[in-house]
Amino acid sequence: MNNYFRLLKYLRPYWIIQLLTVVIMLVSMATSFVWPWFNKILIDDVLLSGDSGRLAFLLLLWGLLFLTTFIFDGIKGFCFTYLDERITIDMRKDLLKKLRQLSYAYTSKVNTGRVMAYFTSDVGALSGLYQTVMVQALESVLRLVVSLTILISIDWQLWLLALPFLPLFVAIPVLFNGPMRNAGKMIKDQNALISEKLQESIAGTREISVFNRELWDIQRLTKTFVDMLPRKVKSTLLGTCSSSIAFFALFGAQMVLMWFGGLKVFSGEMTIGVLIAYLSYMSHVFQPLRSLVGINNKIQTAMGAADRIYDFLDQRPKIVDSLGPTVLDAVHGVVEFKNVSFGYDNETQVLRGVSFVSMPGKLTAIVGPSGAGKSTLASLLLRFHDPSAGSILLDGIDIKNLSLKTLRESVSLVPQDIFLFADTLRTNIEFGLESADEISMAKAAAMARADGFICDMPDKYDTILGERGTRLSGGEKQRIAIARVILRNSRVMVLDEATSSLDSLSEKAIQEAVSFLVADRTVIVIAHRLSTILAADNIVIIDKGTVVDQGSHAALITRCDLYRELCSSQFLAKDNGKDVQNF
Numbered sequence: 001m002n003n004y005f006r007l008l009k010y011l012r013p014y015w016i017i018q019l020l021t022v023v024i025m026l027v028s029m030a031t032s033f034v035w036p037w038f039n040k041i042l043i044d045d046v047l048l049s050g051d052s053g054r055l056a057f058l059l060l061l062w063g064l065l066f067l068t069t070f071i072f073d074g075i076k077g078f079c080f081t082y083l084d085e086r087i088t089i090d091m092r093k094d095l096l097k098k099l100r101q102l103s104y105a106y107t108s109k110v111n112t113g114r115v116m117a118y119f120t121s122d123v124g125a126l127s128g129l130y131q132t133v134m135v136q137a138l139e140s141v142l143r144l145v146v147s148l149t150i151l152i153s154i155d156w157q158l159w160l161l162a163l164p165f166l167p168l169f170v171a172i173p174v175l176f177n178g179p180m181r182n183a184g185k186m187i188k189d190q191n192a193l194i195s196e197k198l199q200e201s202i203a204g205t206r207e208i209s210v211f212n213r214e215l216w217d218i219q220r221l222t223k224t225f226v227d228m229l230p231r232k233v234k235s236t237l238l239g240t241c242s243s244s245i246a247f248f249a250l251f252g253a254q255m256v257l258m259w260f261g262g263l264k265v266f267s268g269e270m271t272i273g274v275l276i277a278y279l280s281y282m283s284h285v286f287q288p289l290r291s292l293v294g295i296n297n298k299i300q301t302a303m304g305a306a307d308r309i310y311d312f313l314d315q316r317p318k319i320v321d322s323l324g325p326t327v328l329d330a331v332h333g334v335v336e337f338k339n340v341s342f343g344y345d346n347e348t349q350v351l352r353g354v355s356f357v358s359m360p361g362k363l364t365a366i367v368g369p370s371g372a373g374k375s376t377l378a379s380l381l382l383r384f385h386d387p388s389a390g391s392i393l394l395d396g397i398d399i400k401n402l403s404l405k406t407l408r409e410s411v412s413l414v415p416q417d418i419f420l421f422a423d424t425l426r427t428n429i430e431f432g433l434e435s436a437d438e439i440s441m442a443k444a445a446a447m448a449r450a451d452g453f454i455c456d457m458p459d460k461y462d463t464i465l466g467e468r469g470t471r472l473s474g475g476e477k478q479r480i481a482i483a484r485v486i487l488r489n490s491r492v493m494v495l496d497e498a499t500s501s502l503d504s505l506s507e508k509a510i511q512e513a514v515s516f517l518v519a520d521r522t523v524i525v526i527a528h529r530l531s532t533i534l535a536a537d538n539i540v541i542i543d544k545g546t547v548v549d550q551g552s553h554a555a556l557i558t559r560c561d562l563y564r565e566l567c568s569s570q571f572l573a574k575d576n577g578k579d580v581q582n583f
Contacts, residue, residue, distance in 0.1 A: 036280035043273035104384035117192035125305035140288035147284035184304030340390035365533030368542035432484030448483035
């Protein structure tokens with residue numbers, strides 16, 4: 001129930017159109033009450049008396065009444081649609097805000113398809129909830145009250161005969177609310193799983209084809225689809241049962257009224273027209289009751305989606321600004337790791353007591369075997385995660401005390417896994433700096449040695465890339481990513497395997513660009529290919545989460561066995577006829 005009231009807050013900005021909708025609904029409802037008595041007059045006062053003049057007049061009124069109802073129903077439908085869509089937009093905006101607040105640690109663990117389900121199927125399930133609850137429920141209650149008043153005023157004795165059937169409508173929500181809400185939530189959970197598997201299947205198309213696993217993929221997805229069947233069947237059966245009880249109550253009441261009303265017509269206590277009108281007004285009693293049952297079914301299904309949405313919205317981001325965070329107008333760029341330890345869970349430590357300093361105008365290289373924890377350092381520096389112990393300082397200030405905006409404007413990253421938007425090359429480069437002009441963008445692309453292949457494309461900077469930049473090679477993607485980091489012009493730049501997909505000529509060109517950047521910036525290079533960091537001012541050797549040694553290439557090659565081993569394995573000293581120490 002709490003989530004239901006939380007949903008109502010989305011109505012506040014649109015209270016005027018909501019009020020207009022209610023007014024239109026009242027007018028439309030009022031016209032519907034004219035019809036039964038109109039039929040009574042037509043039967044008793046016109047058809048049975050043979051008055052053709054009054055018949056023509058009544059038919060004219062009938063047409064005007066129909067036209068009025070048609071117009072107001074159209075306006076009501078427009079208001080419903082507008083209100084639903086505006087609220088849907090606002091809900092999706094809130095979901096997107098929450099998604100952006102949650103740290104990278106969250107999004108890296110949660111399947112993309114599951115998150116997408118919040119925006120699509122879950123929000124979609126709530127579409128129409130407001131008109132259902134706020135307008136249709138109100139209309140049904142008012143219609144019920146007015147109809148009962150009319151029926152009692154016409155013949156209260158007949159009404160008492162129909163009264164025993166009403167408790168059946170009260171029993172429906174008592175019996176079905178809980179099961180239907182649970183069934184609705186189970187359907188939404190399965191829809192989310194289907195979205196997950198479909199997204200995974202599409203993303204893995206290349207691997208599925210390479211390994212001839214098409215049949216496996218089809219069978220896996222088909223099982224997910226089949227698992228939806230019992231959930232759908234259960235939900236449908238619950239809805240059918242509740243509707244059947246409502247229909248039985250309506251049918252039973254009408255049969256009783258038809259019998260005793262017919263006897264009154266035979267005895268002359270009631271005219272045929274009054275009986276027809278009475279039965280019509282009785283349907284105005286039971287139809288709202290049936291409608292309320294249907295509304296209840298919709299609400300329970302929708303609330304299952306609402307529960308999922310609010311489970312997501314109620315999550316607290318782990319990475320947030322501290323109270324009164326420091327905002328720096330100018331950043332010098334001194335980065336210091338002080339006894340930093342970190343683990344993705346409580347049991348396994350990825351880093352243990354890591355310490356080093358990276359200064360402006362200096363190139364710091366991080367090297368070590370795969371899985372040593374090198375890329376984790378970049379994640380910690382950008383506060384995708386926080387250390388479990390120790391601290392990371394920028395210009396002597398713990399980055400936990402810096403505003404996230406200041407930190408991420410000061411530190412740029414070229415990651416291993418390059419993400420490009422399915423947009424133009426221009427958009428992907430300018431993503432690094434929204435206010436960039438054409439000259440700055442082209443200069444950044446030239447420094448990243450990306451202008452060559454860009455100018456060879458038919459539309460040059462306006463070339464549209466495929467999803468995740470599929471029209472580009474791995475090396476071209478990396479050069480675009482480097483270009484947007486150069487354009488951003490942060491004081492601290494982190495290149496995580498940034499040249500791993502480049503050929504030797506492109507790698508040399510990027511090294512020249514990096515050397516230019518080092519002149520007045522802090523540059524940290526994380527690399528497996530040791531050729532990229534030979535000129536580094538300080539090389540930090542990481543192994544199994546700890547700093548084994550650090551220093552220049554010349555110093556490390558003489559005293560660090562692990563560094564010498566890494567050099568030997570990559571440069572094959574014997575085959576090249578070189579001495580590792582002179583490498």
